[in-house]
Amino acid sequence: VRETYREELDRIHTGLVGMAGYVAAAIGTAGEALEHTDLEQAQDVIAGDAAIDAQQAAVDERIIRVLSLQGPVAGDLRMLVSALRISANLERMGDLARHLGQLTRLRYPLAVIPEPLTGTFREMAAQDAAIAADVRELIDTRDLALADRIHAANERVNRLHAGNFRAVAAPDWGQPVTCAVDVMLASRYLERFADHGTAVARKITYLVTGQWQPDPHTRK
Amino acid sequence: VRETYREELDRIHTGLVGMAGYVAAAIGTAGEALEHTDLEQAQDVIAGDAAIDAQQAAVDERIIRVLSLQGPVAGDLRMLVSALRISANLERMGDLARHLGQLTRLRYPLAVIPEPLTGTFREMAAQDAAIAADVRELIDTRDLALADRIHAANERVNRLHAGNFRAVAAPDWGQPVTCAVDVMLASRYLERFADHGTAVARKITYLVTGQWQPDPHTRK
Numbered sequence: 001v002r003e004t005y006r007e008e009l010d011r012i013h014t015g016l017v018g019m020a021g022y023v024a025a026a027i028g029t030a031g032e033a034l035e036h037t038d039l040e041q042a043q044d045v046i047a048g049d050a051a052i053d054a055q056q057a058a059v060d061e062r063i064i065r066v067l068s069l070q071g072p073v074a075g076d077l078r079m080l081v082s083a084l085r086i087s088a089n090l091e092r093m094g095d096l097a098r099h100l101g102q103l104t105r106l107r108y109p110l111a112v113i114p115e116p117l118t119g120t121f122r123e124m125a126a127q128d129a130a131i132a133a134d135v136r137e138l139i140d141t142r143d144l145a146l147a148d149r150i151h152a153a154n155e156r157v158n159r160l161h162a163g164n165f166r167a168v169a170a171p172d173w174g175q176p177v178t179c180a181v182d183v184m185l186a187s188r189y190l191e192r193f194a195d196h197g198t199a200v201a202r203k204i205t206y207l208v209t210g211q212w213q214p215d216p217h218t219r220k
Numbered sequence: 221v222r223e224t225y226r227e228e229l230d231r232i233h234t235g236l237v238g239m240a241g242y243v244a245a246a247i248g249t250a251g252e253a254l255e256h257t258d259l260e261q262a263q264d265v266i267a268g269d270a271a272i273d274a275q276q277a278a279v280d281e282r283i284i285r286v287l288s289l290q291g292p293v294a295g296d297l298r299m300l301v302s303a304l305r306i307s308a309n310l311e312r313m314g315d316l317a318r319h320l321g322q323l324t325r326l327r328y329p330l331a332v333i334p335e336p337l338t339g340t341f342r343e344m345a346a347q348d349a350a351i352a353a354d355v356r357e358l359i360d361t362r363d364l365a366l367a368d369r370i371h372a373a374n375e376r377v378n379r380l381h382a383g384n385f386r387a388v389a390a391p392d393w394g395q396p397v398t399c400a401v402d403v404m405l406a407s408r409y410l411e412r413f414a415d416h417g418t419a420v421a422r423k424i425t426y427l428v429t430g431q432w433q434p435d436p437h438t439r440k
Contacts, residue, residue, distance in 0.1 A: 077288045169397065
């Protein structure tokens with residue numbers, strides 16, 4: 001039974017890493033779709049989210065089976081509970097990539113992001129993609145240097161998000177109201193995506209160090 | 221030990237009901253703050269969110285302790301895992317009420333919601349408050365009639381949210397761009413709040429019936 005138990009834990013680990021890989025691919029494609037107003041890529045992200053949801057269901061089912069059948073001890077139990085929470089974060093990151101795809105599809109053949117902000121959104125999407133890749137690596141290796149990098153990238157995303165608020169509020173914002181709304185929704189999806197990435201980083205840090213870093217509410 | 225185990229499960233149940241009660245109070249106050257541009261109520265919601273977070277931490281800690289020390293069997297295990305997920309939904313609902321409070325405080329002494337939409341937002345906040353009250357009752361009693369009512373209220377919130385999109389995009393929208401952005405953010409917070417309420421309802425329904433109702437992605 002001991003062998004099977006380790007195998008189950010390994011499969012849960014592999015399942016989370018796999019989910020994170022899908023999420024990284026999804027945000028990459030969603031960023032491309034948004035930048036190039038690419039309907040096909042938008043459709044890919046939307047359709048692909050079902051695969052992430054299915055992976056979550058499979059990982060969670062496995063976690064619950066191990067919890068119920070194996071009676072894991074303290075360290076493994078903490079890991080399993082964290083794994084349940086991390087899979088929820090990853091599933092939500094997949095949703096947010098899908099929301100970007102849906103926004104792109106909704107406005108197609110028009111672009112969601114107007115000219116003066118395309119660079120900002122390219123940068124936000126790139127930071128999110130870097131966060132997702134680091135989250136995948138962090139889950140796999142537990143190298144906490146990656147957690148620091150995720151937090152730093154999240155700070156950059158937060159600053160870009162705040163800048164978008166200022167841009168649509170500025171007197172020289174020469175775009176229609178609907179465009180401002182789209183910009184803010186897209187910006188918020190990208191900002192929330194980064195937030196979930198940092199939430200995963202905090203959970204892994206906690207697993208490794210036993211130290212909990214609370215969610216910095218004041219900055220939201 | 222059997223006695224203590226039952227007591228622990230009871231305390232987890234009471235903890236979730238208590239959290240849901242705080243969340244119901246928070247969304248009620250957030251709705252009032254938004255409607256009446258009331259800075260004091262906005263501050264109350266913002267400050268009060270820390271209490272919800274602390275409750276979540278306490279409930280989750282208890283759940284993990286029971287999981288680790290008591291080795292619960294199938295039915296209880298499913299309940300405990302659901303409780304972990306429900307506490308995450310409730311915590312997030314608290315965050316969304318806080319976001320409404322923060323938006324009210326940011327614009328104070330100006331109103332966030334312009335005149336023609338105040339009725340819509342009053343209705344959305346009322347539906348969210350009803351959902352939160354029903355969520356509390358549903359967790360407490362597992363009366364699935366409440367789950368149906370939560371889903372119906374969520375449908376209404378979704379329709380009102382879609383109407384807000386149309387309102388800010390309409391040619392006769394005579395408000396500044398920043399106001400449109402605020403309206404859409406507030407609308408999205410209220411819509412997400414209702415979504416989390418239905419997520420709790422789905423989880424309780426699953427616990428009671430064993431039937432999982434998947435998240436209706438197509439409507440988002």
